[in-house]
Amino acid sequence: MTVGSQGYPVTVLPDLPSLRLLADVARLGSIGAAGRAAGISQQSASERLRAMETQVGLVLVQRARRGSALTQAGKLLVEWSVDLLERADEIETALQTLRSGRSDELHVHASMTTAEYLLPRWLVRLRQQRRVAVSLRAANSEDVVTAVRQGEADLGFVEGPVDTAGLATAKVGVDDLVLVAAPDDRWARRRAGISPRELATRPLTCREHGSGTRAVVESALAAVGERLADPEVEFATNAAILAAVRAGGSPAFVSSRATQADVDLGTLVRVPVAELDLSREFRAVWVGxxxxxxxxxxxxxxIAGA
Structure with missing residues (x-):
């Protein structure tokens, strides 16, 4: 804080890197993590934050051994800075484009269902609109959120209940999970819906922990007081799940988008399920x-929201 010509105190605004560092402390939960995101050491990040606190005349960060949190003043400063930082990002992107004269680059991480059944069409349309180099990595929803938080992905797509605290999100679609079985499975000829209790007592073919598909099933069963049985086997992709069920493995929950071809061919059968809400949203996540x-x-x- 400085003193103006009339003798009144004048607050000098912090610079953009300092404001961004403060916002990253709120997002990542520690000064060390915020420093890594900015490409500086924890000591340098701490010094920069203390200098900003001296500059504005306020304590902005509560420091503790297990992490750091913003004070009320720090939270307000971050909230007031959101539009400024977004505008600065836009200007920086525009300047980089002018300097490089090359195609844009976009790093996308997406949950399996989105990556397999939605993103290919979206990316074709994007390429038709602009010159852009896209790298796409398929992962489970929890890993996608982690990649976005750590700056490894510019944009992520997730499905089902996953913690997106500190990230911006937007709904880009909806989906339903269905239970499928091999034609000779004992559930394949069921007309009445499989009850939550029956589901809870039979080991199924499942996605791994952290996947949106599994989280939806676990959440739906928990809502009616049941718990998913330990899986017969776990796989990391929809293709592996479907192949296992076709080969005679136990039934599995998968996206309705993933099963249509097998159901039409008769290689899989959809099994009715009672009392469970198995709908979910596809969401985009990004920092900012x-x-x-x-x-x-x-x-x-x-394109995704069209």
Whole structure:
């Protein structure tokens, strides 16, 4: 804080890197993690934050051994800075494009169902609209959120209940899970819906922990007081799940989008399920405010939400 010509105190605004560092402390939960995101050491990050506190005349960060949290003043400063940081990101992106004269680059991480059944069509449309190089990695929803938080992905797509605290999100679609079995499975000829209790007592073919599909099933059973039995086997992809069930493995919950071809061919049978809400949302996640950053991220989200 400085003193103006009339003798009144004048607050000098913090610089953009300091404001971004403070926002990352709120997002990541520690000064060390915020420093790594900024490419500086924990000591340098701590010194920069203390200098900012001296500059504005307020304590902004509560420091503790197990992490750091913003004070009320720090939270307000971050909230007031959101639009400023978003605008700065847009200007920086535009300047980089002007300097490089090359195609944009977009790093996308997506949950398995989104990566297999939705993103290919979206990415074709994006390429038709602009010159952009896209890298796509398929992972489970929890890993997608981690990649976005750590800056490994510009944009992520997740499904089902997953913790997106500190990230901006937007709904881009809906989906239903269905239970499928091999034609000779004992559940394949059932007309009445399989009850939650029956589901809870039979080991199923399942996705791994952290997947959106498994989280939806576990959440639906928990809502009616039941718990998913330990899986007969776990797989990391929809293709592996379907292959295992076709080969005579126990039934599995998968996206309705993934089963249509097998059901039409008769290689799998949809099994009715009673009393469970197995619907879910597909959501996009990114770092920043409610408005996605200008450039290919915003363009891809516009396509996904169309």
């Amino acid at each position: 405010g409610a408005h996605p950053p200008a450039g290919p991220v915003r363009d891809l989200l516009a």
